[in-house]
Structure formats: structure tokens, C-alpha cells
Amino acid sequence: MTDPVGSGAPSTDPQSSPPDFAGTLLHRGLQSGALVLIVSILAALLVGAVLIVWAGENPLNVYRVIIKESLFEATGWRDTLIQATPLGIIGLGLAFGFRAGVWNIGAEGQLVMGAVAAIAVIGPMGDLPGILLVPIGLIAAMIGGAVWGAISAWLHVKFAVNAVIATLLMVFIAEPLLNWAVRVPLKDPATFLPQSRTVGNAALPDMFGSNIHIGVLFLFILVPIAAWVMNYSRFGYLVRAHGANRHAVYANESRPGRLPFILLAMGGALAGAAGFIQLAGVQVRVGSGTAAGFGFTAIIVAILGRNRPVGVFIAAIGLSAMLVGAEAAQRSLGLPVALTQSIQPIIVIFVVAGEAIEQRILKREAERIAALTAAHLHPEGAA
Amino acid sequence: MIIAQTDLVSVAFWATVLAAGVRLAISVGMAALGEMINERAGVLNLGLEGVMLIAGFAGFAASFETGSPWLGLLVGLIVGGIVGALFAWLVVVLRADQVVTGLALTLFGIAFTAFLNREIYGGGSTPPRAPKPGVWEIPVLKDIPLLGEGIFSQSSVAYLAILVTLLLVVYLRRSYWTIVLDAVGEEPRAADAAGHSVVAVRFVATVAGSALAGLAGALLIVGQLGFFNTGITAGRGFIAVALVIFGRWRPGGIALGALLFGALDALQFRFQTLDTSVPFEFFIALPFAVTLIAVAFGSKRAREPSALTLPFFRETE
Numbered sequence: 001m002t003d004p005v006g007s008g009a010p011s012t013d014p015q016s017s018p019p020d021f022a023g024t025l026l027h028r029g030l031q032s033g034a035l036v037l038i039v040s041i042l043a044a045l046l047v048g049a050v051l052i053v054w055a056g057e058n059p060l061n062v063y064r065v066i067i068k069e070s071l072f073e074a075t076g077w078r079d080t081l082i083q084a085t086p087l088g089i090i091g092l093g094l095a096f097g098f099r100a101g102v103w104n105i106g107a108e109g110q111l112v113m114g115a116v117a118a119i120a121v122i123g124p125m126g127d128l129p130g131i132l133l134v135p136i137g138l139i140a141a142m143i144g145g146a147v148w149g150a151i152s153a154w155l156h157v158k159f160a161v162n163a164v165i166a167t168l169l170m171v172f173i174a175e176p177l178l179n180w181a182v183r184v185p186l187k188d189p190a191t192f193l194p195q196s197r198t199v200g201n202a203a204l205p206d207m208f209g210s211n212i213h214i215g216v217l218f219l220f221i222l223v224p225i226a227a228w229v230m231n232y233s234r235f236g237y238l239v240r241a242h243g244a245n246r247h248a249v250y251a252n253e254s255r256p257g258r259l260p261f262i263l264l265a266m267g268g269a270l271a272g273a274a275g276f277i278q279l280a281g282v283q284v285r286v287g288s289g290t291a292a293g294f295g296f297t298a299i300i301v302a303i304l305g306r307n308r309p310v311g312v313f314i315a316a317i318g319l320s321a322m323l324v325g326a327e328a329a330q331r332s333l334g335l336p337v338a339l340t341q342s343i344q345p346i347i348v349i350f351v352v353a354g355e356a357i358e359q360r361i362l363k364r365e366a367e368r369i370a371a372l373t374a375a376h377l378h379p380e381g382a383a
Numbered sequence: 384m385i386i387a388q389t390d391l392v393s394v395a396f397w398a399t400v401l402a403a404g405v406r407l408a409i410s411v412g413m414a415a416l417g418e419m420i421n422e423r424a425g426v427l428n429l430g431l432e433g434v435m436l437i438a439g440f441a442g443f444a445a446s447f448e449t450g451s452p453w454l455g456l457l458v459g460l461i462v463g464g465i466v467g468a469l470f471a472w473l474v475v476v477l478r479a480d481q482v483v484t485g486l487a488l489t490l491f492g493i494a495f496t497a498f499l500n501r502e503i504y505g506g507g508s509t510p511p512r513a514p515k516p517g518v519w520e521i522p523v524l525k526d527i528p529l530l531g532e533g534i535f536s537q538s539s540v541a542y543l544a545i546l547v548t549l550l551l552v553v554y555l556r557r558s559y560w561t562i563v564l565d566a567v568g569e570e571p572r573a574a575d576a577a578g579h580s581v582v583a584v585r586f587v588a589t590v591a592g593s594a595l596a597g598l599a600g601a602l603l604i605v606g607q608l609g610f611f612n613t614g615i616t617a618g619r620g621f622i623a624v625a626l627v628i629f630g631r632w633r634p635g636g637i638a639l640g641a642l643l644f645g646a647l648d649a650l651q652f653r654f655q656t657l658d659t660s661v662p663f664e665f666f667i668a669l670p671f672a673v674t675l676i677a678v679a680f681g682s683k684r685a686r687e688p689s690a691l692t693l694p695f696f697r698e699t700e
Contacts, residue, residue, distance in 0.1 A: 012571040051498070054502075055502055090619045103482055103522070105486060129454060135657070155675065155679050159679035159680070159682050159683060160682040160683050161628075161675070161678050161679050161682045162624075162625075162628060162678075162682070164429060164482070164621075164624070165417075165621065165624060165625045165628065165675070165678060166675070168618070168621050168623065169618070169622075169625065169671045169672075169674060169675045170619075170675070171618075172618050172668065172671040173672055174676075176667040176668040177664065178660045178665035178669065179664050179667075180664035180665070183662075183664075185660060247646050286656045296490060299486060299490070299521055300487070301491065303486075303487075317517035331631040334436050336497070336498050336502065338494045338495070338497035338502045338613075339494075341490075341493075341494035341497070341498075342491055342494035342497075342498055343493040344490070344494075345488070345490040345491035345494070346487075346491060348483065348484075348487040348490075349473065349484060349488070349491070352473065352479040352480055352484050352487070353473055353477055353479055355479070356473075356477035356478050356479045357477060359478075
């Protein structure tokens, strides 16, 4: 029943109700963010497959090795959990910052300073029993990381230095400081290498019968606490409000810089804690292996975890499994770990692109439905 | 080379420091100039470090395979532009978050070039070396004490870089497009109302900025170092972002900041061999510490482009 004179009536049949996009599977998938994430991971794996083919390997075989070695082997599970621990702990700290729009990308330096502080404090107390040394080392590391984060925070809050710059440049100061510390004041006189003494009694014991150190528990304890703080506490509310509209928060705060300062110091403290757990649980000494890149990978962990504690936990396990599998693939197939490390940021890029496209689809659908509804309610008034 | 402390008062010592400082300043200054262009259009590119690495590696490969540093620079420029177009498509056209996308680009650049370097050139501790461009000395001028060696005895590609920079600075000073660029970065709605496509201007500015950063990366790796290593730019992309703030989004200030960083970087190399009680690691950290302090002093008075990092939505959309 077309309108031959073009009186402007809507072309759709006014009797039919507007299509219910809101209930469709596509809509629900888009709203939860799961669809974008899954498509992004698949797309990134596809890009990775192209690179693997170029490197002369069979991608299906490589992915099979990565999954098998990281998740279906006992040693793989162990390594995945152990590497996920620093990633998750740092990622939680970063997630609070990112959620509030405070970009701490200097966790690598904060981790380094945590490890240095820990070894400096527990070094002279080597005779104490582990039950005392471990908490002392952990607290020293958290203070060391927090101080490093607080320097960035001070520059950011007091001098309005961009947080990205204030945190990142401190990494390039922390690394030489580490090298000097293990070369001169903290050097183990028994070796020629620039490395500290071992942590001695502070070495983390393994959990009941397994060969996984107890530091892993720290992550499992921290995640629910962080989730509660983020979602139910006043602090978490302020963090989320600061991310949504910081001026609304500042309007009710007597000291507007306080929240970013706390977030950067807290991120530093958690990065420092991760530094101690790596030191006491895995590396035993501070040295060239201390700055292993966890601080940078944790940025991806926080972003892919959507800055939510449970998401961060899942992302930490996932990215850790990817890296553990990649190390196995490097050993058995000679495929560089750097390949997997480049796939991880590609996932992030696909996710942000996917979310932007998703926003467009949702908006367009909303407009279409609004237009149809308007036409439905006022068929004579439609243009 | 061990430097005695008496060298510190000699003119020759400071002349070489200055010469190296100018060389080191060129690449970081050029990257900062590129970042300035896209930031003035309202686009923050934290992927600068990644762009420098990817374009620098491409430039190195081109120069290594063909033996021509000039081709290496050209490839660096083009690859920088291509990566910039990809970034612009994400953040300008799709309006993805600039900070997240930029950081991801940097992390990708570090890992991806490490992967390529390992696959193609073995990635060992003694990387292959590409031919370095020749040095052009300008007679008479190079004999000016203190400054002569620094400015008038550079590698041939450095003169090109200086020329490009000067032309760009002069062009930006006098051009109609600079006004459009600033309008898009400060008041995109007004620029849009005046008939300029905000998306198009931001896209072009981002591509241009990345192309310059790519050239800067190639200049560092092809023109100065002659070899590639994982993460060889060592934070210079972020230093460039910092220099834009220090220079308050103006070429003159950026050039000054780049010279300061370059001089400290050059001093750092020389002081490492200096026979003092100060540990050499202190000098390695010094350029970063001074940049941070300089930015701290500049940031309060600096005012960034109003629309920086904000995506543009037309009211009709």
C-alpha cells in the first residue's frame, strides 16, 4: 500500500510495532561486551596465524602447543598461576587508576623499586625466621613501590605533569638505580655478577604438597577484596565517579588531588608487592631478571579486564597462559615469545575498535527505533 | 676512552659533547614536532614510541638490504605515515580511546619489531650493521669554535632533517592551515561550522605527525646507530611527548627542550667513562630526570589544546 501522492506518511506499516532489537541475541552480546571481546581475540589470533605462517610454522600446531603446554600440563598450570600472580596484582592496582582516568603506566619501575627496597631491608636480617622475614619484605616492597608511585603522584598533582609522562619517565630512572644497587651497595660479594644476595629465609615456601609458592594466594585473597572495594565502598564509588566526571568529585572534595595521589601510590604499592613475590617466590635474587616486563603487560591485563577486579583476574590468567605457552613454543618450535607479546596488544586494539563500532551500531539502532516509535505514535506528523 | 677530570674544562671536550648533543636532539626533536602537529589538532598519540620503532626497523631493513641510508629514511617516513593512518582510523574515524589505543600501539611496536628482528636478523647480541650515511662538513663554518663542529659537521641525512624541520616551522608560522589545525584542536565545533571537516583535518594531522615520528625513528636507527635492537628507542618516543608539553606546543620551545635532552644524553655517554666517584648509572638516569623536572616546571603554565583526546561528535549525529 504505497502512498502515490507522497503525503509524507511513514513508509512502514503503522500497525506493526517497532522491531524489538533490545531483546535480540546480537543486542545482548553487544551489551555485555562479551561478543566484542570474543571476536577481538579470534581476530587477533587470526593476525597471529598470518605471522606464524610467515615465520614458517603451522599456526594450528603452534596454538595447540600453546594451549596444551599452558593449561593441560601440570607444569604449565603451575607456571601460568605463578606468572599470573604479579600480572594480576599489578593489574588490580592499575585498574583502580584506569577506572578513575588516572593513567599509571610506570608499574615496571614501581615493581623494581619494591624489589630493591625488599632486598635492602631483609638483606641484613637474613637470620630471622621466614615467618617474620616474609611480612617484613612484603611491607618494605610495598613501601618502596608506593614511594616511587608517590613521586610520580606528587609531580602529577602538585605540578600538573601528565600522569602518563610522570609515571613512565620514572621507569627509566628506576632501572639505572636497580643496576647501581646490585652493582655496588647490595651486591653479593660471593659472585662476580651484578646481583644481590639471595632472599634467604624470606624465600616463599610451596603450598601443601604442590610446587606452587604461597605468593599465589596473595592474588586470590586480593581479588575479592578489590572487587568489594571497587563496587561497594565509598572509595570505589569515588574512583568510578572520578572516571565518569572528575569535576563532579572535585566539587565535593576539599583536596581535589587526593584521589589521584592515593591511586598512584596504591598502584605503586601493589606493583612493589608483586616485585617482592617475584623476588621471594621465583627469582630469589635481585638482578637483571627483576625488570621482566610484568609492569607493562599488566597494563594490557587491566585494559582487557575492563578495569574490573574479576575481569583483571581472568585477563591475568589468560595472558599468563599465552606467555607460558609461548615460552614452550619457543623451546620446542623456536618461535619467538615476542610474537605472542605482539598479539596481546593487537587484542586490545581490536577490542577498542570493536567497542567503537558497537557504540555506533547501538546508537544507530536506538535512533532507528526512536524514529519508528515516533512514526508509530504520530503517523500524520512524521516528515 | 677514559676521560680525565681536567678534560672538563677543555673546549674540545665540550665541542664534542655539543656536536653529539645536536645529533641526538635532531631525532627526538623531530618526533616531538610530529606529536605537536597531531596534538594541536586534538589527537594525543602515545603510540609515538611504537611508531618510531616500527618505522625505524623498516628503515633499517631497507637501508640494510639496499645499502642506501636515504632509501631507509624514505621508508621510515612512509611506514610512519601508514601506521599513523591506522591509528587515525581507530581514534579519529572510529573514535576509539586515544590513550588506550596509543599505549597498545607502543606495546605492539616494541614486541613486533623484536619479533621481526629475531626472525629476519637473528636478534643476537651482535646485530648486523647497515651502512651509515656519510658526513658532510661545511668548510669554514665547521671551524667556528665550540659550535662549528656541532652544527656544520653532521651526517648527510641530518641536514635533510634540519631542513625539513626548518621548512615545517616556517610553514606552520605563516600558513592558513595552521589556523585550521588550531581551530580543530581548540574549538572543533566552530571549525566544523566554518566548513572544515574535523575528521579530515585530524586524520591528515595524525598521519603527518606519525610520518615525522617515523622519519625520526629512521634517523635515529639508520642515520646515527646503524643497527637495530629490541626497544632501541629506549623511551625517546615518550620523551618526545614530554617535550611537546615542555615546549608548550610551540616549535621553538620544543627545539630548546630537544637540545637540552640531546646535550644531557651526549654528556651521559661521555660521563659513563669519566673517572669520578659518581656512579655511571646516575648519568644514565639524568636525561630522564631532568626532562621530568623541566616538564614539571613547564606544566602549570602550559595549556594543552582544549579538545585534546576528545573525540568529535557532530550535533546532527
